[in-house]
Amino acid sequence: MREICFDTETTGLNPSGGDKVVEIGCVEMINGVRTGNNFHEYINPRRPMPEEAFRVHGISEEFLKDKPIFAHIADKFLEYIDGAKLIAHNAKFDMKFLNFELQLINRDPISFDNVIDSLVIARNKFPGARNTLDALCKRFEVDLTKRDKHGALLDSELLADVYLELMGGAQKGLALDKEGDDDEELKKSLQNLKEVIPSRNYKLSSDTSDAHKKFITENFKENKWGY
Numbered sequence: 001m002r003e004i005c006f007d008t009e010t011t012g013l014n015p016s017g018g019d020k021v022v023e024i025g026c027v028e029m030i031n032g033v034r035t036g037n038n039f040h041e042y043i044n045p046r047r048p049m050p051e052e053a054f055r056v057h058g059i060s061e062e063f064l065k066d067k068p069i070f071a072h073i074a075d076k077f078l079e080y081i082d083g084a085k086l087i088a089h090n091a092k093f094d095m096k097f098l099n100f101e102l103q104l105i106n107r108d109p110i111s112f113d114n115v116i117d118s119l120v121i122a123r124n125k126f127p128g129a130r131n132t133l134d135a136l137c138k139r140f141e142v143d144l145t146k147r148d149k150h151g152a153l154l155d156s157e158l159l160a161d162v163y164l165e166l167m168g169g170a171q172k173g174l175a176l177d178k179e180g181d182d183d184e185e186l187k188k189s190l191q192n193l194k195e196v197i198p199s200r201n202y203k204l205s206s207d208t209s210d211a212h213k214k215f216i217t218e219n220f221k222e223n224k225w226g227y
Contacts, residue, residue, distance in 0.1 A: 001032075001085070002085070003086075003087055004027065004029070004039075004087065005026070005087045005159040006152075007089070008023065008024050008025075008094045008097055009023035009150060013093075018047065021045070022042065022059050023043065023059060023151070024039065024040070024077060025153030025154070025155065026039035026156055027156040032167070034160060038156075040153045042063070043068060043069065044065065044066075044067040049061040049064070056149065057151060058151075070104075085116060086114050086115045087116045087117075087160075087163050088117065089117070089155075089162075091112075091118075125166065133155060133158060134147075136166075137158055142165075144158070
């Protein structure tokens with residue numbers, strides 16, 4: 001199973017208001033193991049960098065001047081993610097920006113059917129707790145010493161560690177009947193998880209069942225199990 005943890009950095013919060021993607025970072029995993037085949041691009045937004053956004057990620061307008069525009073990296077990005085499950089923390093935010101950028105260059109949107117939102121899963125798993133990426137890293141003892149600002153590739157690497165921890169408990173207590181604002185997103189993420197987590201068949205073979213019955217009848221004179 002090929003999965004990609006990804007993150008974006010932007011100039012703000014509203015793509016329809018002119019905000020743009022300035023960084024995309026992706027970390028590839030095959031069957032839960034990082035491959036090192038990552039994707040990372042800085043993108044020239046062709047607009048000023050607001051001070052509020054710069055304080056978050058530290059990416060300056062000057063730094064981005066010689067970087068490619070989104071249209072020039074779109075094909076490479078789409079080819080990289082093709083066929084993979086996509087994992088993002090607060091996926092609605094990143095998908096909103098990516099699909100808006102794709103719309104601007106007349107490309108088809110990325111389907112949310114391929115996306116797992118780790119924030120929705122974390123909220124269901126730890127209701128009432130802080131479930132930011134930082135908070136989950138601290139909960140799972142993921143090293144945060146390199147993170148003084150947000151960065152798409154670094155945050156994707158942290159997310160990969162957090163996601164694997166969430167997956168370790170994903171089969172216990174992730175109920176499909178949970179009510180709340182994230183209900184539909186949870187169901188979608190859990191449906192995608194079903195394709196990630198292999199099914200397990202614990203049915204005994206006939207040989208194993210016969211051997212067990214033989215052991216019981218030979219070792220217990222009073223056979224209360226009725227064999």
